[in-house]
Amino acid sequence: DFDIVALGEPLVELNQTQQDQRQYLQGFGGDTSNAVIAAARQGARCAYLTRVGNDAFGRQFLDLWQAEGVDTSGVQVDEQAHTGLYFVQHGPDGHAFSYLRRGSAASLMTPASLDSGLIERARYLHVSGISLAISTSACDTVFAAIERARAAGVQVSLDSNLRLRLWPVDRARAVLRETMRLADLFLPSMDDMQHLTGNDDPERTLDWIRDAGAAGVVVLKLGKDGSIIDDGRRRVAVPALRVDAVDATGAGDCFAGSLLARRCQGDSWEDAVRYANAAAALSTLGYGAVDPLPRKEQVLERLQGTAG
Ligand code: KDG
Numbered sequence: 340d341f342d343i344v345a346l347g348e349p350l351v352e353l354n355q356t357q358q359d360q361r362q363y364l365q366g367f368g369g370d371t372s373n374a375v376i377a378a379a380r381q382g383a384r385c386a387y388l389t390r391v392g393n394d395a396f397g398r399q400f401l402d403l404w405q406a407e408g409v410d411t412s413g414v415q416v417d418e419q420a421h422t423g424l425y426f427v428q429h430g431p432d433g434h435a436f437s438y439l440r441r442g443s444a445a446s447l448m449t450p451a452s453l454d455s456g457l458i459e460r461a462r463y464l465h466v467s468g469i470s471l472a473i474s475t476s477a478c479d480t481v482f483a484a485i486e487r488a489r490a491a492g493v494q495v496s497l498d499s500n501l502r503l504r505l506w507p508v509d510r511a512r513a514v515l516r517e518t519m520r521l522a523d524l525f526l527p528s529m530d531d532m533q534h535l536t537g538n539d540d541p542e543r544t545l546d547w548i549r550d551a552g553a554a555g556v557v558v559l560k561l562g563k564d565g566s567i568i569d570d571g572r573r574r575v576a577v578p579a580l581r582v583d584a585v586d587a588t589g590a591g592d593c594f595a596g597s598l599l600a601r602r603c604q605g606d607s608w609e610d611a612v613r614y615a616n617a618a619a620a621l622s623t624l625g626y627g628a629v630d631p632l633p634r635k636e637q638v639l640e641r642l643q644g645t646a647g
Pocket of ligand 1: 348350368369370371373425436469589590591592
């Protein structure tokens with residue numbers, strides 16, 4: 340059985356190097372894949388549901404998940420479509436993504452892609468705004484997965500991960516609002532919510548989320564200002580760990596995976612969020628989404644260092 344089964348699209352990553360703006364380092368990304376790898380590195384038992392191309396990149400991903408201990412029995416291989424790809428470019432305002440993913444294997448997922456029966460064996464199903472945005476059949480697949488999870492008593496976790504290159508803001512708002520109502524755990528970032536609601540105040544944002552019908556636990560991510568937990572009764576702010584970030588790609592995914600892993604290991608919400616804040620901060624110390632994801636020992640060491 341699994342702690343976490345995630346559903347979404349892996350993307351091969353080409354990350355611009357510091358030395359030469361025309362040189363790119365190949366790595367791995369894709370928000371839900373990042374999250375599940377982060378969770379596995381914290382000791383969680385994980386599986387990933389997706390579709391990759393029958394190409395070198397698809398095979399690299401299968402090798403990566405297997406090396407990280409992520410179960411791949413729910414990964415389908417598409418004979419025609421390719422594995423998706425994205426570029427990370429760095430500028431004075433941080434990082435920016437561009438995508439080569441239209442028509443990718445993962446975007447061709449359909450509800451029948453869920454037939455492996457993995458969801459029913461998990462404690463959490465983890466999905467995101469990106470899983471919902473990549474195509475209408477992927478969106479249907481996410482809703483079907485949520486339905487199966489709820490029917491089996493599996494908790495649903497949703498990361499907002501708003502990417503406006505993938506869908507118009509009005510559709511994103513409508514679909515995410517519908518999905519957050521079905522989630523036991525909603526993980527929005529303040530940046531995403533600002534795009535969806537037009538307001539930049541955390542308290543008002545949490546009010547908006549509650550008014551929209553979110554009934555589960557909400558953890559609002561404020562980047563370097565930490566996170567706020569709203570469990571429906573009270574709100575608790577948890578500060579971030581201060582670090583000199585070089586590349587924040589995947590930090591939110593690391594937060595999600597680490598938080599779920601620690602909940603499965605019995606942490607309170609506050610302890611799990613403190614841990615996830617630290618893991619996310621550590622993940623920004625290197626380039627790329629996956630390589631710098633910290634392991635449990637590193638996070639614990641850092642947390643003990645700050646506590647003492
Ligand atoms: O959160 C980081 C992801 O955004 C990155 O790995 C690429 O999945 C990706 C996407 O769709 O933006």
